[in-house]
Amino acid sequence: MMISCDGFRHDYLSLADTPHLDALRENGVYVAKLKPIFPSITFVNHQAIATGLYAETHGILANDIIDSETGELVNMFDDGEKFATADPRIIPIWVSNEEAASGRYSGVSMWAGGQFHWGPNEAVPTHLTLYDGSVPWEERVDLALSWFVDPDRPANFVVFYLEEPDSTGHDNGPESPEVKAMVEMVDALLGYLVSRLEALSLLDGTNLVFLSDHGMLGVNxxxxxxxxxxxxxxxxxxxxxxxxxxxxxxxxxxxxxxxxxxxxxxxxxxxxxxxxxxxxxxxxxxxxxxxxxxxxxxxxxxxxxxxxxxxxxxxxxxxxxxxVHGYNNSFPEMQAYFVAYGPAFKQGYVSPEDFVFNNIDVYPLLCHLLGIQARPNNGTLEHSLDFLVPTSSTGHSVRDSSSKE
Incomplete structure (x- = not known):
């Protein structure tokens, strides 16, 4: 399961009280900085994470673009399908997971582009929730986790999106007390997610990836x-x-x-x-x-x-x-966070201070965890090897070869 908390800057973990994320990183993997692609904008980077591709290849240039044929402003989240899916070779990982073999089901909770029809098969995920900011957070978690135990089509891979702390960061600036409070609310939700996985007897066999799309810069x-x-x-x-x-x-x-x-x-x-x-x-x-x-x-x-x-x-x-975000993706303030926990990940791993994990590297990592062939991409699995548990000849974690992702 991959969980994206929008606009969660890499240093928010030290600016707020985050006991649940602290426990996850202490017992899993913590990478100090997850580097976005340019521009450091939401849809652009969620697509980079889902495909392992730079913007010039996956084709999503920004959250808003102009339809050069009509001159109309296009919001990519709502009306961008014809632009995002123009190249049938661009396939998000939730589609690749289902197409790898029968009996594999993906769930997409409010992730950008989840409702679009991808590739030659115009595929959408088996389980899908469209973005709706009015839905209570815990209700979103409960629905997403229910996909894992669906009696007819149990998901083996779920992606989950949360719009905070990005929204609060925009309104108040990243160093504000409002952002600190929101980060602590996000941490509480992630704690709830972990507790629900445990209640469903799924925690020990599930690989969890917590990350964000970009950071945030304070601007007067x-x-x-x-x-x-x-x-x-x-x-x-x-x-x-x-x-x-x-x-x-x-x-x-x-x-x-x-x-x-x-x-x-x-x-x-x-x-x-x-x-x-x-x-x-x-x-x-x-x-x-x-x-x-x-x-x-x-x-x-x-x-x-x-x-x-x-x-x-x-x-x-x-x-x-x-x-504000969207600047040069090398700026320190644009860097996001990355925490991973589960049977495929080493325990207590902290990346070297000078190591920057590119978010295009998340895609080949997920393909490895899912045991599927990665499509051509700009990332590399090499950057993940130091924090993965050594694998057996079958490619599965030797700690738990039957794990879900």
Whole structure:
């Protein structure tokens, strides 16, 4: 079972009281930093975790993009299926698990893209819950765990998504008391999840992976940049703002004029312009069929003001800070956390301080745990070998060869 807590920065474990996660890492595996891919945004990174692919390959560029055929703003969570599934070779792990053999069933609880139809078979998971923030957390856990004991189609693999502490971090900034309190609530939920697995007699045979998609940076509200203050006519381009990242789609015939306008403005303002075809190599953010010709990224500590979530945050004179992610994926504040527990994982393993585990490496790790063939991906199992229990000739953990994942 894989559990993603959105926006759980790598150091939140030391900023809050987290007895349940502390117990899991003390008796399992703790990797100090899980590195996201660029951009360090939710859907982009949940897809990286599910496929082991960079954005330029899995094709999800941001949470919001522009449909270049219509000029319409597309929210990828709700309306992005045709873009996310355009390449039939892109198959999330929950689909690969079911297609590996008969009698294998996956469950997806509120994970981005879980409801999309993937691959040539247009597959969806056997067990599925769509995102609904109004559903009580413990109810979500109970439903997801019930899939493991379904009398007709028992799941052998479940992914579970929680929207916190990301939402609270956006509203209050990552160092706020509100985030500390929320992290402790998240920890309590994870403790509940473990207790329910134990009550179902599943804990000893289940491999658990706890992680997040990205971290969070505190930004003062006064450091927001306004697109309409840049001397480029808004009627000459479409744009999709994803906090510090803005995708720019010039209208036909305006490409060079719009690009030069933003480039000139960037000389005196805190953002950088990147042609997609010249993206930094380490970002792996090259052109796709849905990429804009260029994009802009705010400097660290700045963000763009017209993202929907930012516009909806009420101003609070007691707290000028907000939380932002989407920056360079190498920034320390963008790093997430990773804890693993179960029969396949060593006990009491702590990664070296300088070791950074890439989230694209999670996919080959999960394939190994599930005993399925990994599809072509950008990750490597090599980065996981130090914290895995040595395996038998069958590829299963010698501590418990009959474990679920």
């Amino acid at each position: 509200r006064s450091m927001t940049l306004h697109l309409d203050s840049i001397p480029v006519p808004p009627s000459d381009y479409w744009h999709a703002t994803n906090s510090p990242l803005v995708l720019i789609y010039p209208l036909e015939g305006k490409e060079e004029e719009v690009y030069q306008g933003f480039l000139t403005a960037s000389m005196t303002r805190p953002f950088t312009v990147y042609k997609t075809e010249n993206s930094p190599e380490e970002w792996h953010y090259g052109p796709t069929p849905h990429s804009p010709p260029f994009y802009i990224v705010a400097d660290k500590g700045y963000t763009f003001s017209d993202d929907a979530w930012l516009l909806n945050i009420p101003e609070d004179p007691r707290n000028e800070m907000i939380g």
